[in-house]
Structure formats: structure tokens, C-alpha cells
């Protein structure tokens with residue numbers, strides 16, 4: 237298994253002072269374990285990315301954006317390109333987070349353009365996939381994941397797809413306190429890995445990183461990480477509290 241990866245998605249939270257303070261506390265608290273044993277990233281809102289990247293410059297904690305646009309520059313009012321994100325020190329970018337799919341209305345096709353543009357722009361995309369509760373209850377989970385994976389990764393070669401981290405985030409588990417059981421998560425992670433083997437090859441499937449996200453807390457992180465196909469965690473609410481996020485990082489090692 238690759239080095240575990242823990243990413244914090246701050247969503248539309250924090251302010252400039254609070255964000256920098258949170259980043260500094262995470263950098264300081266994870267000094268000994270990050271880089272050697274675990275990869276850590278935080279994803280602040282766009283407007284705080286530069287300040288947080290600056291605060292983390294001397295640390296091993298990486299910075300990711302929560303979104304981007306697929307065009308490189310031009311008349312796209314309000315949008316941010318991969319090269320802009322690189323320019324201010326981002327390494328990662330979330331693509332297709334469920335809130336962008338279901339609240340903002342992003343389609344698989346748009347998400348695919350972002351993933352491809354992120355890879356060619358030198359960023360490491362984290363492609364989020366996951367089913368709604370109604371889809372799970374209708375036994376559509378595998379069908380939904382297959383569609384999101386095949387469409388999301390369209391056009392990427394086996395070599396390029398390894399720049400992508402997949403995050404399985406069942407929508408019913410996000411922000412609800414209702415975490416998928418470790419067995420439920422493992423089952424879908426195993427399915428995703430087999431799907432990658434089918435789309436690419438066994439080696440790519442073995443190497444690609446698959447994170448779990450959805451109500452990850454200090455109390456369930458170790459159990460989730462004990463599962464064979466869970467390579468890391470994408471943390472929302474608990475990543476806004478330095479102590480909780482540090483405890484999750486520790487549990488992932």
C-alpha cells in the first residue's frame with residue numbers, strides 16, 4: 237500500500253486569521269509524522285489559499301484547492317485556472333465533490349474536463365465519487381460509481397491516471413454523522429479498485445490511491461484505515477478542529 241494520505245476539506249469555512257492559525261497548528265502538530273509516514277493536505281477556500289500556502293511553506297503539509305476551472309486563462313469571470321493554483325503553491329485540487337455535483341450542479345462531463353486540465357497543468361486531482369442515499373437504497377451504488385469513474389477519468393492514460401487520487405464519499409455520510417461502516421466502505425473501495433483494473437490494468441489498480449470521506453472522526457479513523465483498500469481519508473467537519481484533524485492523521489499512520 238502507498239503512504240496513507242489524509243486531506244482536510246475546509247469547505248466554505250474559516251476566515252483569514254482562523255485559517256492561518258489552523259494551518260499552523262496542523263503543521264506544528266504533525267511535524268514528526270508528516271512526510272515520513274503520511275501525506276497530509278489541507279484544502280481552504282480559494283481566497284485563503286495563498287495565505288495558507290505561505291504559512292505552510294516550511295512544513296510538509298500540502299495545500300489543495302476545492303475546485304478549479306478547466307480553461308487555462310481568458311474571459312471566464314469568477315473562475316480560477318490550474319496554473320493560478322500552482323502559482324500560489326497548490327499541489328492538489330478536489331474535482332467533483334458531491335456538493336459541487338448536487339448543490340452547484342456540476343456534470344460528469346465538466347468534472348472530467350477539470351480532472352484532465354488539472355493533470356496536464358501539473359496538479360494532482362482528487363476525484364470525488366459517491367452515491368446518494370436513494371441510489372444506495374435502490375442498489376444503484378455500483379452503477380453510479382461506475383458512471384462517475386468512467387466519465388470522470390475519460391481520456392487519461394494509465395500513466396496519467398496515477399496522478400489522480402479517488403475519494404469515495406457516500407453522499408448520505410457527508411456531514412450527517414452517519415459514517416459508512418468500515419465494511420460498507422471497504423466493499424465500495426474494493427469495487428473501485430476492480431473497476432480501475434478493468435479500465436486500466438492490475439498494476440494501476442494496485443497503485444491508485446482511494447480515500448474514504450464522510451463523517452470521518454478521530455473515533456472511527458483507525459477502523460476505516462484498517463481496511464485493505466482504504467488508502468487514506470478525506471475529512472470535512474473534523475478537519476476544522478486542529479486537535480481532531482491531528483488525531484485523525486495519527487490514526488492513519
Ligand code: 13P
Pocket residue numbers: 245333405409410411412413449450451452470471472473474
Ligand atoms: P464531513 O467529514 O463533514 O462529513 O465531510 C466529508 C467531506 O465532504 C469531505 O470532502
